[in-house]
Amino acid sequence: MKTLAVLGSTGSIGTQTLDIVRKYPDKLKVKLLAASKISKTLLKQIEEFKPEYVYTVEKVDIKGVRNLYGEEGLIQLSKLDIDLFINGIAGIAGIKPTYLLLKENKKLITANKEAIICLGEILKEKYSSIFPIDSEHSAIFQCLLTGRKKDVERIVLTASGGPFREKPLEEFEHITVEEALNHPKWKMGKKVTIDSATLMNKGLEVIEAHYLFDLPYEKIDVVIHPDSIIHGIVEFVDGSMTANLSYPDMRIPIAYAISYPERWDIEAKKLCLWEIKNLSFYKPDYKKFPLLKIAKEAGKKGSFYPTVLTVADELAVNEFLKGHIKFTEIPVLVEKVLEVANFQKPQTLEDIMFIITETEKVFKDIILKVLN
């Protein structure tokens, strides 16, 4: 029996995690649920999974559970004796819990790429206790099992190319929020769906892969693969490649991370290649999707740049989602913030948090000019 803490339990990753717990009640026990605030969904989850602890940002009173809350609650949470912490928190809100859990050497299952990226410069030595559940990084993790790290020639992250792969560049400025939220292959949260449409998601994943697998950027490539069947590839020096394939279903990498080194049947749809018939591959188009390049460059620079990139993108995506800016203005804003930003190389969590709040100020200044 493995005990679990599910952070962001009402979100996309959280609910899919609980779906797996539902299938394996004899193997998994939820000991903690965490969400930003109390909600009908959270209350239902508490009723169903009967956790010992519930974390919320503000104090709440729920019968039968111990409520951890606020900053202090987060610290208490990170010290709990729980086998696996699943971090399904979206965006930079996940940084602090990620930091605390890694500091406590907890086994952390996470798709929170923003946290992995922002903490990469200061906490990389703890990253071996991270089990990634981004489908691409889960794929790379699995493929790396087929050889020695030193024999890796490069890794290849696949990208669906998002909904606008075939749209002419001229039409990009008219892209609506609804169009951008309509991802052809993956059902995900809003932020990551927009990031997939701009290919920023893949840029962030390149940086994430750099920190997670301790590989130089020269060894991390991206290929567009609209079918979203191959999720990641490791190429070895002998010319051999190992790839991970499945239908796009986030439950597969989540279940793998939880069940590892076992694999459990989660009734995922089995892949039949002659039904699929074709797998296709394209070179990324940096003109249509400048953020992929911008992200890689920020990654290569290291220091404070990955954090600034992450924050600027999250804020720009929010502005787009609110209808304040055009789709094509997302990369423009991110690039402007990166140009202006200038900080000391971060050494501590405080440094990272400082870079985040300062970047938010820089962003605010720039967006005000854009909106006026």
Next chain:
Amino acid sequence: MKTLAVLGSTGSIGTQTLDIVRKYPDKLKVKLLAASKISKTLLKQIEEFKPEYVYTVEKVDIKGVRNLYGEEGLIQLSKLDIDLFINGIAGIAGIKPTYLLLKENKKLITANKEAIICLGEILKEKYSSIFPIDSEHSAIFQCLLTGRKKDVERIVLTASGGPFREKPLEEFEHITVEEALNHPKWKMGKKVTIDSATLMNKGLEVIEAHYLFDLPYEKIDVVIHPDSIIHGIVEFVDGSMTANLSYPDMRIPIAYAISYPERWDIEAKKLCLWEIKNLSFYKPDYKKFPLLKIAKEAGKKGSFYPTVLTVADELAVNEFLKGHIKFTEIPVLVEKVLEVANFQKPQTLEDIMFIITETEKVFKDIILKVLN
């Protein structure tokens, strides 16, 4: 420094093995070369690699090397203190050396599927010391590293489909030897090239996989993949698949078997997926390629059937290569031999050799009727 014995050194697998030795003279030392008879190629190889031993079927006198020969020499060979024995002998001629080497618990690198199949019923418990270099089985070996054996849902062997995948069935009886020897993707010996054209090769590989990986036939599938880029796939119970990819180049699986657990750069062409653009998959056509089905059924029956199948096919292919029979008569002959053959379940090498010679007689009877 690893010491090697190269059996069938003048053949396709043998020469490619020596090509790898040439690239890594500091890591590999050829201690023995074996060929059926002395030839210019063998003499050149002896001069270049300076082995301590040379095996030939008949006694020969070569300056500076110890000649092992005949039955007795084969036994001496199997007892030599050499790290890796590479068996590049084609067809059923490889059975005896395979048997002797496995009995001596030698590390055996082999693509000799006929030997693996014929000895499967009597020597399977020794098969863990076999390292397969058929590209498909090497692929499966690698993919199996990403999970526990008990979590395997099935394995999938890919088949190029050979040169006649798109040829209409009506034209099959006019297929010439030259056409059948013109494999679109792989450069191989004649026997295996014809087997690839009939898809018998894939049928034999299914049986080989059954014995090598100890998997029931229900868990071994075949998919037609004309690009010959994916060589094998393992599907796990969680819906995840691991695949092995490379350009078709036998040196890759040979080098992998030799260098394992390392991987060495052998200057193989690196795979670029957006240059490849497309990977396609089809269901096998059992009407055009009945031998795939015949082979699977013989495999499922077990006992003497896999041996009879192997011998009948080798003989039928020889008749086709000599221009005695049509392409479409190969499966007819094999099926007829399988119908007539009836033996005790083999227990010993003698039983296997008896089945082989008796099957040869059965075949001779049948072919005489066909040719008259």
